[in-house]
Amino acid sequence: MDVSPFDALLLVSFGGPEHPDHVLPFLENVTAGRGIPRERLEQVGEHYHLFGGRSPINDLNRELIDAIRKDFADHGIDLPIYWGNRNWDPYLRDAMRQMANDGVRNAAYLVTSAYSSYSGCRQYREDLFDAHAGLDEVGLTRLRLYFNHPGFVTPFVEATAAALAEAPAGTHVVFVTHSIPTAMDAASGGPGVHAYRQQHEEVARLVAEGAGALRSSLVYCSRSGSPHVPWLEPDINDELRDLAASGVRSVVVVPIGFVSDHMEVIYDLDTEAAATAKELGLRYDRVDTPGTHPAFVEMVRGLVLERAAVERGEGPLRSVVGEMPPNPDVCPMDCCVNLRAPLPTVP
Numbered sequence: 001m002d003v004s005p006f007d008a009l010l011l012v013s014f015g016g017p018e019h020p021d022h023v024l025p026f027l028e029n030v031t032a033g034r035g036i037p038r039e040r041l042e043q044v045g046e047h048y049h050l051f052g053g054r055s056p057i058n059d060l061n062r063e064l065i066d067a068i069r070k071d072f073a074d075h076g077i078d079l080p081i082y083w084g085n086r087n088w089d090p091y092l093r094d095a096m097r098q099m100a101n102d103g104v105r106n107a108a109y110l111v112t113s114a115y116s117s118y119s120g121c122r123q124y125r126e127d128l129f130d131a132h133a134g135l136d137e138v139g140l141t142r143l144r145l146y147f148n149h150p151g152f153v154t155p156f157v158e159a160t161a162a163a164l165a166e167a168p169a170g171t172h173v174v175f176v177t178h179s180i181p182t183a184m185d186a187a188s189g190g191p192g193v194h195a196y197r198q199q200h201e202e203v204a205r206l207v208a209e210g211a212g213a214l215r216s217s218l219v220y221c222s223r224s225g226s227p228h229v230p231w232l233e234p235d236i237n238d239e240l241r242d243l244a245a246s247g248v249r250s251v252v253v254v255p256i257g258f259v260s261d262h263m264e265v266i267y268d269l270d271t272e273a274a275a276t277a278k279e280l281g282l283r284y285d286r287v288d289t290p291g292t293h294p295a296f297v298e299m300v301r302g303l304v305l306e307r308a309a310v311e312r313g314e315g316p317l318r319s320v321v322g323e324m325p326p327n328p329d330v331c332p333m334d335c336c337v338n339l340r341a342p343l344p345t346v347p
């Protein structure tokens with residue numbers, strides 16, 4: 001269990017408000033400079049207020065960190081864990097300062113996003129570049145994206161199989177992920193690569209096969225931005241209407257785009273899409289995200305050990321399922337570029 005040369009693990013996440021007064025400032029942080037209409041912000045703020053102004057995401061990350069800490073201890077791994085968010089306290093900058101103060105020199109970092117896209121990958125690396133300013137002594141090494149790691153796919157396979165075992169014959173499996181602008185999808189993985197959509201199609205296929213789903217589709221949720229800008233479709237609510245119209249009576253919703261049950265899952269799916277399903281008389285069951293599933297926690301350890309071996313010049317086995325290769329350790333320069341202006345990033 002050799003984690004050298006790493007001396008810390010940094011968990012990098014989105015962040016969310018934990019008090020009603022923090023909802024709007026949080027939303028302003030998220031959308032700074034990106035032209036999300038004011039009405040959309042207020043509307044999304046209402047989603048948070050429906051849950052007491054508190055996003056589940058920070059607590060979910062605390063639970064994940066506790067689980068990783070315990071897993072490390074159980075496997076004789078002595079690696080401190082830090083945590084920083086892009087959009088809310090605890091911020092990445094604070095985590096970087098803390099690591100510098102504690103003498104950390106070579107941190108491996110894991111992002112709580114499994115797929116390639118500007119929002120899920122490059123934007124985190126841009127924000128880490130800013131958070132890293134003046135702290136050159138703290139090295140940062142990204143652990144690879146894990147959409148096709150068994151520790152990410154297996155929890156979905158298990159949960160989907162369990163849900164189907166309880167569901168009536170003819171149940172349709174709806175794989176769902178966060179919509180993004182079609183231009184952002186096209187740039188994901190490199191110009192014209194569409195890695196975001198391809199990676200989700202692969203995970204949907206793997207989970208459908210693994211769980212024995214007889215019918216399924218891949219759809220999107222949480223669209224925002226200007227209505228004039230095309231985003232990935234269909235929206236889950238439209239899909240539910242089409243399915244009901246074609247005679248489907250029951251759906252199992254599998255949120256393959258999400259690592260934990262954060263706001264998109266509990267509002268956009270469990271509140272909004274569930275209401276649409278109810279209106280249509282559709283039986284609706286939503287399966288769990290990986291969260292702190294033992295396979296997911298073990299994956300984090302596996303990714304740390306894998307990359308540590310790479311850094312030591314060894315050629316480790318890379319755990320992967322399906323037909324796509326493991327994502328590269330270091331993204332190509334032109335990977336997931338923001339269409340506006342490429343900003344500096346950490347590797």
Ligand SMILES: CC1=C(CCC(=O)O)c2cc3nc(cc4[nH]c(cc5[nH]c(cc1n2)c(C)c5CCC(=O)O)c(CCC(=O)O)c4C)C(CCC(=O)O)=C3C
Pocket residue numbers: 014015016017027030031034036040041044055056057112113114117119120178179180181222223224225257262263264
């Ligand atoms: C691909 C993707 C992921 C998955 C990868 C990952 O996990 O990173 C993700 C996660 C999340 N998105 C989150 C929240 C928000 N995302 C927004 C806006 C946007 N997301 C986008 C994409 C993604 N987002 C995009 C293209 C936008 C619009 C423009 C922009 O801003 O780039 C907005 C602004 C309001 C709105 O427009 O909806 C909010 C509040 C939360 C926190 C939830 C909580 O609090 O529990 C999480 C985990």
Ligand SMILES: [Fe+2]
Pocket residue numbers: 178
């Ligand atoms: Fe988002």
